[in-house]
Amino acid sequence: MLKQVTKQLALQGVRSFSVSQQNNYRVTVCGASGGIGQPLSLLLKQNPLVTDLALYDIVHTPGVAADLSHIDTKSKTTGYMGADQLGDALKCSDVVVIPAGVPRKPGMTRDDLFNVNAGIIKDIANSIAKNCPKAMIAIITNPVNTCVPIAAEILKKAGVHDPKRLFGVSTLDVVRARAFIGHALGVDPQTVQIPVIGGHSGVTILPVLSQTQPQYKGNQDAIEKLTVRIQEAGTEVVKAKAGAGSATLSMAYAGARFAGSLLKALNGDKNVVECSYVQSTVTEATYFATPLLLGKNGIQENMGLPKLNDYEKKLLEAAIPELKKNIQKGIDFAKA
Numbered sequence: 189m190l191k192q193v194t195k196q197l198a199l200q201g202v203r204s205f206s207v208s209q210q211n212n213y214r215v216t217v218c219g220a221s222g223g224i225g226q227p228l229s230l231l232l233k234q235n236p237l238v239t240d241l242a243l244y245d246i247v248h249t250p251g252v253a254a255d256l257s258h259i260d261t262k263s264k265t266t267g268y269m270g271a272d273q274l275g276d277a278l279k280c281s282d283v284v285v286i287p288a289g290v291p292r293k294p295g296m297t298r299d300d301l302f303n304v305n306a307g308i309i310k311d312i313a314n315s316i317a318k319n320c321p322k323a324m325i326a327i328i329t330n331p332v333n334t335c336v337p338i339a340a341e342i343l344k345k346a347g348v349h350d351p352k353r354l355f356g357v358s359t360l361d362v363v364r365a366r367a368f369i370g371h372a373l374g375v376d377p378q379t380v381q382i383p384v385i386g387g388h389s390g391v392t393i394l395p396v397l398s399q400t401q402p403q404y405k406g407n408q409d410a411i412e413k414l415t416v417r418i419q420e421a422g423t424e425v426v427k428a429k430a431g432a433g434s435a436t437l438s439m440a441y442a443g444a445r446f447a448g449s450l451l452k453a454l455n456g457d458k459n460v461v462e463c464s465y466v467q468s469t470v471t472e473a474t475y476f477a478t479p480l481l482l483g484k485n486g487i488q489e490n491m492g493l494p495k496l497n498d499y500e501k502k503l504l505e506a507a508i509p510e511l512k513k514n515i516q517k518g519i520d521f522a523k524a
């Protein structure tokens with residue numbers, strides 16, 4: 189009889205899961221009701237490594253959680269709403285993904301979001317320090333270049349800072365570069381490899397086109413145009429959305445990919461490499477995105493600067509002062 193029922197469930201597409209599997213992680217999304225938060229949570233609900241999906245926001249999470257909880261994947265989805273429930277949302281989380289905060293409108297820079305978003309990151313980081321100090325933390329909220337140093341300073345104050353576990357999500361820059369290059373070369377974007385280093389705004393975004401696989405063969409003019417397009421791709425979306433926000437769907441895809449990579453590495457996969465904005469000694473900027481080998485404890489190895497040609501070295505020179513300014517702003521805010 190039991191055999192029959194199991195077979196029937198299998199035919200209906202219902203999978204059974206062994207309790208002995210290692211792949212049981214709790215992921216918290218902070219800002220889960222937003223333009224990024226909802227599709228990101230939908231994608232995470234489909235990740236087989238997630239057993240417990242905690243959705244936190246200051247609005248609407250009971251509805252978002254109820255909706256997602258009807259999807260036939262194994263993870264349990266729970267909604268937490270309002271500052272009183274932030275601690276419970278974070279408690280025992282393995283991975284915290286943060287797309288909480290306001291997005292840009294046309295004419296704004298990412299730095300213009302600082303006044304509102306810095307305080308949001310500060311509050312969430314304080315609660316992470318108390319409730320899940322060992323979690324991997326992935327910050328999507330802009331300005332990423334400044335929000336990551338803010339979170340680091342808050343975690344330092346609480347005595348729980350581990351730079352190997354704190355990440356600024358710059359994956360969308362890689363995703364975009366792969367899309368643009370794949371279409372330009374007429375190849376599947378999924379087969380394109382390219383490091384995008386530096387930070388996540390304007391001139392701090394440094395796509396290393398000389399290291400693209402398969403090779404990008406454009407002339408210098410084409411290379412410069414493509415570089416600027418990747419650097420300004422966020423603004424391209426902000427303009428196209430004409431006041432209705434910034435990239436949400438592509439960011440949800442990128443955020444789910446990055447969180448998925450953290451989970452794979454936690455689960456013992458030894459070949460997970462992602463570019464991400466982290467504490468760094470690779471350049472003069474104390475936070476900098478480079479390719480990272482991820483492991484069970486976060487960054488296993490910073491793979492350092494890829495080989496740069498003369499044009500890319502100039503881009504790096506332009507990025508460093510801007511990054512240093514963005515980083516100092518975050519440190520000053522957190523110390524004040």
Ligand SMILES: NC(=O)C1=CN([C@@H]2O[C@H](COP(=O)(O)OP(=O)(O)OC[C@H]3O[C@@H](n4cnc5c(N)ncnc54)[C@H](O)[C@@H]3O)[C@@H](O)[C@H]2O)C=CC1
Nearest residue numbers: 219221222223224245246288289290291328329330360439
């Ligand atoms: N790193 C990246 O590549 C990218 C970053 N972003 C950034 O992501 C952030 C979110 O963007 P969207 O989802 O489009 O904005 P949104 O306004 O649609 O959603 C933000 C969500 O955050 C929530 N929120 C506000 N204060 C909160 C708090 N204290 N605690 C928890 N949740 C809170 C809001 O209620 C809302 O549901 C923005 O700062 C945006 O600039 C956007 C695209 C790409």
Ligand SMILES: O=C([O-])CC(=O)C(=O)O
Nearest residue numbers: 292330360422423434435
């Ligand atoms: O441009 C923005 O404000 C949002 C963002 O970071 C991106 O799309 O890369």
